[in-house]
Amino acid sequence: MNATPLIRQALGPEWERLGDVIRRHYAMTPFSDDYVCVRGTMREVWHAPWAALLMPFGRLFGALVPHQGTDVPIEVHYRCRTDDPHLYWDRVFHFPGRTPFHFRSHMEAAPTGGSEVIEYVRFGIGMRLAVSAEEGALVFRDRGYLWRFGRLRIPLPLGLLLGTAYVEERPDPSDPDHFTMKMLLRHRWFGDVFRYSGRFRLGKCE
Template sequence: MLDPMTVQPGSAIPDHRFRHLLGETAWQALPPSVRRRFGKRLKGDASLVYRGVVVAMRRNIAGYLLSQLARLVGAPLPYDRTSLNQPAVVTVTEDCAGDGQFWIRQYGRASGFPQVIHSSKRFAGPTGIEEYIGSGIGMALRVGVEDGGLSFKSDHYFLQFGSWRLRLPGWCSPGALTITHRDLGGTRFLFSLTLESRFFGELVHQDALFHDMEVQP
């Protein structure tokens, strides 16, 4: 059995992309376990797996309507409160063509098929990192350190089809998205997602508790 904080030989190489985005001072402020998770780049067909459980889930009426509407473009927001206390699995692989990472998030539900969210983080754009959810929809992110954890905050949303790109005005965006990765010691960490609106307050919030698994070839 491999130690969950290591990877198989040859499956990963050192990666300084997140380190460069944060700057040396902020990077060194992160716990060593967080630096290890975000300081390696997967090679070939290797994948990194995190397994956990959803421990908090809430939304208001506006958030419910938005998450249901978002199902038309791939369901990027948690839409079922029955995912609470259900298993969650996150798989990360390298997006070689897009100079980034593919993220697949699977959230169990009390009944029916689990919710599966696909996205690609690419090290591009005016902020240095963007997330694409498909259907031409993307989001520029700002990476920072908060309370000893790594945070990703939406800077702006955009539509892109080929070389054509349109930055959406603030009033047209679904809200301010914040994702945090907070280390809890050992192999455990908390993944939190919060979407807030100037007009409707907190739309959606989800916490999932994960622990590291070994990289699978």
């Protein structure tokens, strides 16, 4: 039973290169009931007009945020569980005039080990993510999609449609308890498909 935090496992010695607020953010212990919450505002939540065609599939798999907006309040709940080593996410977007939208997923260490994790949504659909520490920031880079079926992990060519993901969480130098984040899905031919960015505070969500 490995009690090292998931992101620390992936980064190894690079963990120490992360900013303090990012390390505190991801210091949760596998096989525990550790819980962290961050609250903030998404400066932008956007998708390309044609990407609306993908939303029914996104809702089915729980993988895409179907609404757009600016200055969108959000909190993100991170949990570990006592019965497995994974990290669970619940991102709650509060779009004006709409029911709060939950984007849920969980992360696992890649079976190959090394500096890679897999983020899963519903029905075993996952994205392989290379993890790195860059100038204090935690960076995730898309390494392809897969479908987990039993013990099999079958590569999926979803990148041909959705593009390639990039995510970063970067310490805010103006406040030791704040960080910024951005997520971008960019297609090599069609440009930006999805993106959102915001600023968060590490602390309790009451």
